Amino acid sequence: MAKLPTSARVVIIGGGVIGCSVAYHLSKLGWKDVVLLERKQLTSGTTWHAAGLIAQLRATANMTKLARYSQELYGNLETETGVATGFKRNGSITVALTDERKEEIFRQAAMARAFGVDVEEISPAEVKSRYDHLNIDGVKAGVYLPRDGQGDPANIALALAKGARMNGAVIAERTKVTNINRTGRRVTSVDWQTADENGTIACDMVVNCAGMWGHEVGKMMGTNVPLHACEHFYIVTENIPDLAQLPVLRVPDECAYYKEDAGKILLGAFEPNAKPWAMNGIPDDFEFDQLPEDFDHFEPILEAAVNRVPMLAEAGIHTFFNGPESFTPDDAYHLGQAPEMDNVWVAAGFNSIGIQSAGGAGMALSQWMDTGEKPFDLGDVDISRMQPFQGNKTYLFERSKETLGLLYADHFPFRQKATARGIRRSPLHQHLLDQGAVMGELAGWERANWFAQPGQTPAYEYSWKRQNFFGNVADELNAIRNNVGMYDMSSFGKIRVEGRDATAFMNNICGGEMDVPAGKIVYSQFLNQHGGIEADITVTRLSETAYLVVTPAATRLADQTWMQRNVGEFNVVITDMTASEAVLAVMGPNSRKLLQAVSPNDFTNGINPFGTAQEIEIGMGLARAHRVTYVGELGWEVYVSTDMAAHVFETLHTAGQDIGLKLCGMHMMDAARLEKGFRHFGHDITCEDHVLEAGLGFAVKSDKPAFIGRDAVLRKREAGLEKRLVQFKLTDPDPLLYHNEPIIRDGNTVGYLSSGGYGHHLGAAVGMGYVPCKDETVADMLGSTYEIDVMGTRVKAEAQLRPFYDPKGERTKV
Known part of the structure; x- marks a missing residue:
């Protein structure tokens, strides 16, 4: 050496x-x-x-x-x-054995085209022509990628x-x-x-x-x-005479993949229930090692494979291999x-x-x-x-049993993990379950995604079509749009910034103006040096020296890390306060009426206009009411210390029965924000999306002194936009959008949807996506004909830069 x-x-x-x-x-x-x-x-x-x-x-x-x-x-x-x-492009075929899987792989094929990947949807007969050894009984369709390969x-x-x-x-x-x-x-x-x-x-x-x-x-x-490491199994056959080069074959409905290599077939598995390995640590002498065979565990995969590729029945097994691979949560x-x-x-x-x-x-x-x-x-x-708790060994052991199999599981929209659940719970968790909440998980948080009706099973029934909660979300959104609804936002990140330099620090890291009166709420972004969006936040000034930064649940750690790495010489203390306060969002035309029924405070525009917060009494407790919304309606986010959260929930819920208060979930919130054109960080806006091209220039105050990203904002304003985030609504009420569906402009693919969902109030699926616009006027852009590719079918769409719902933002200000 x-x-x-x-x-x-x-x-x-x-x-x-x-x-x-x-x-x-x-x-x-x-x-x-x-x-x-x-x-x-x-x-x-x-x-x-x-x-x-x-x-x-x-x-x-x-x-x-x-x-x-x-x-x-x-x-x-x-x-x-x-x-x-050993690299060669021999192509790959993925086959579907169910109608649901067919929709999944056809949607993936449409997505591939948007990403510039060569792809072809093929019939069972065409699958057979490319992979003659395959038994196509039960095969619904396939997708062929000619430039995939192996090495x-x-x-x-x-x-x-x-x-x-x-x-x-x-x-x-x-x-x-x-x-x-x-x-x-x-x-x-x-x-x-x-x-x-x-x-x-x-x-x-x-x-x-x-x-x-x-x-x-x-x-x-x-x-x-x-x-965490899991056992991963495959077998390699004996040499098969005259076996020609074959594409890689994936049969995810049978948890199997097949690779021809040097005249042999390798059959591998991603079984639904995996076997975690080395809970007590990996042996120090581990080197090119194999794990003990477990033929009983692999046998169901092999049995299905012999039926699917009959020549395996005649080929002897040369190698039964079990080796570890690492999997993340x-x-x-x-x-x-x-x-x-x-x-x-x-x-x-x-x-x-x-x-x-x-x-x-x-x-x-x-x-x-x-x-x-x-x-x-x-x-x-x-x-x-990754959240800190996700390094817990017991958590990793339990979650890894599922994650290996999820590689080949049906990737249904809204599919929730089944293992390692219930770790982070809002103080209102049991109250919500008692009212029929169906929980989803994000960053370890259990969150009410929708509420089951009396007599309805409170559980997901997954599909690529309208799922069993479709009507529930429609009812919840109807309450928000026409009456009053309430949902738990306790999982959202809450970061307190305090110190003598708090205002200067916040003005440096945020695009918006932070030198505002105490009680003022500012919607803003953290920008990078290229004007890209590192975080999408609301900031409430609590006092002369303290601010509360509210972030998405999934990005709290990333956002706090960005702040800490940009502290420089500013004298501030940055503290995660997420668990200290619960948050109940009370939204809808009758939200003021409900709050006035339980609080002596004044919620009128004169005292508590949009974008302001005030300390309030509520029931027999204390809280802070933030007049802000992510659903596009009159409403408040009520921040209450965790010890009083249950009391405040009970107070609001009881008083709400007289006016038809409806409990709502995260799926409703997403549908509402899509109708309103509100951006979702990680989908519609990311670090490479310029804040002006994202349509968020109103949130940037470039006339204030230097802040991170200011020069990039000024350069873009001078040079002009190269793309714009456009909102789309399908003209046909039946198709569903999720995200990544190709955007077709005047017959040509120009991009893909960054997010999508069903706009129940609008009566059709809606989405957002970036469209190139260099040297074009808005009239040029909106004067084009747009379609969205849904599973290979082009569906006409209306396109707007302003929201389809309440484009002037009047409903939040009443």
């Missing part, structure tokens, strides 16, 4: 395909002091036994971009490094490692990291040990690419990397800067799709590390989406 340096710009821990990709891409960017440490031998953890399937299409445009980059990279690596990667996992990793070395990186095998030294929020050095010696490398940055060891290594750095990998530390980065937890993800993930992380900014929106995989 070459002598290791005593200092480096970055130390990468882990020599699987991900670590090798990060080393390769950093060295390609010109980083010279790159050191990769591998405890045993390169690829010896999980990379060596990966199936090597390389697909293009992922759930979002940016994840698809990364997967396609991986393909292109692997196609060129052999020429660059001389190491054969040799270990050689791909070794090619990346060689490319990194060719550009100056140092890669040390059989070198175990024994300790990571920290000062405050920074790692200062990494201690290492081999069989013969030990040492320390001082470093500017560390990257956790430790795969299924990532959780343990994360703890060494003081960071949370939630993942939400089946998305972890990438990015760890929230807890300022120089620790993560690329781990790839949920058995590490080979197809590694090239793109390594490229994106390296660019992020090089510039200090995300190269594009990576919210799907950003490690900051």
Whole structure:
């Protein structure tokens, strides 16, 4: 082994395909002091036994971009490094055995076209023509992606490692990291040990690419990397004479995938009930190891496979393989800067799709590390989406039983996780259950998504069509639009900013004007240097030196981390107050009437106009009423300390019976905000969406002194917009929209919906999406003919820049 340096710009821990990709891409960017440490031998953890399937299409445009980059990279690596990667584009076929799965894969095909991926919907006969060995009994349809492929996992990793070395990186095998030294929020050095010696490398940055060891290594750095290893099974047949090259075949309804390789068939499984492994830690000597066979566990998959691909009955089994793979709580990998530390980065937890993800993930992380900014929106995989409690080992053990199987489960809209539930509960949780609440989960929070009617089973019945709660949401929205409804918003993040520099700090980090009177509420964004949106928030000034920042539940940690990393010299204290207060939203034309029935305070426009908060008495308790809305109606968000939350709920609910108060859920809120054109962070607005192009210029006060993103706002105002966020309403009331459906303008695909849902009050599905508009007037844009591609069928749509519901915003101000 070459002598290791005593200092480096970055130390990468882990020599699987991900670590090798990060080393390769950093060295390609010109980083010279790159050191990769591998405890045993390169690829010896999980990379060596990966199936090597390389697909293009992922759930979002940016994840698809990364997967396609991986393909292109692997196609060129052999020429660059001389190491054969085995990469070939033999295509892939996914077949549906049910009508619901057919709709899912056809919707995915439409999405693929919007993302620029070659795709073809094919009949059972066409499936048979491309995969003659398949028994097509029960096959409803298929989707064919001609440019999908497969490769040799270990050689791909070794090619990346060689490319990194060719550009100056140092890669040390059989070198175990024994300790990571920290000062405050920074790692200062990494201690290492081999069989013969030990040492320390001082470093500017560390990257956790430790795969299924990532959780343990994360703890060494003081960071949370939630993942857990599960047993993953496949068999490889004996050689099958005259077996020609075949596409990769996926039969998700039977939890199976098939890959032809060197005249043999590999049959792999993502079974619904997985087997977590190594609850007490991974053995220290683990290297190229297999786990004990469990044929009983695999037998149902094999039985279905022999029926589906009959030649398997004649082929002997050469290998029965059981090896571990790491899975995360939400089946998305972890990438990015760890929230807890300022120089620790993560690329781990790839949920058995590490080979197809590694090239793109390594490229994106390296660019992020090089510039200090995300190269594009990576919210799907950003490690900051993980909540601290999700590092709990028992939680990870229970959740991992489900997440492996979810890869091939029906991905129904609104599908909820079934395992590891009930961890974070609002103080009103049992009250809501007693009233028929059907709970969903977000960031561990149990939230009422809809309310069952008396006699209705309070549970989801999943479908791609109108689900069993469709009418319930319509009734809840009707109450909000025409009378009064109430819903629990306690899960939303609440971050208190306090100190002598609070106003200056908030004005620097927010696009809006924060030097406002106490009690004023400001809708604003955190912007990055490119004018992209890092957070979408409301800010309430509580006093001369204190503000309350309210964020989406899922982004509270990310938003607070952004604030902490931009504190600089400002003298402020930033505190997560989410659990300290419950929030009840009281919304609708009769919301004022209900509040006046339970409180002596004045809720009229003269005392409590829109965008202001006031301390109130309510029942026999105290609260703070914020006059603001996410549903487009007159209403208040009532903030109450958790000890009095149940009393306030009971007071409002009892008084509301006289005027028809209806309890509502999160599905109603989403339908209402879509009708009103309110943006949803992570879908409609992200870090790569310019605040002006998102239609939120009204929330930016660029005449105030310098703030983060100000120059980018001024440049865009001068140069003009290149795209606009447009609202759409289908002219046919029957089709349903979810998101990612292609937008067709004058016959050409120009984008896709960033969000979609059913507008019950409007009587049709509605959505939003960006449409290119460079050098165009608004009249040009809206004068075009628009259609939305729903499962391969083009449906006419109306297009507007203003909301379809209450375009002037009059209902909130009455």
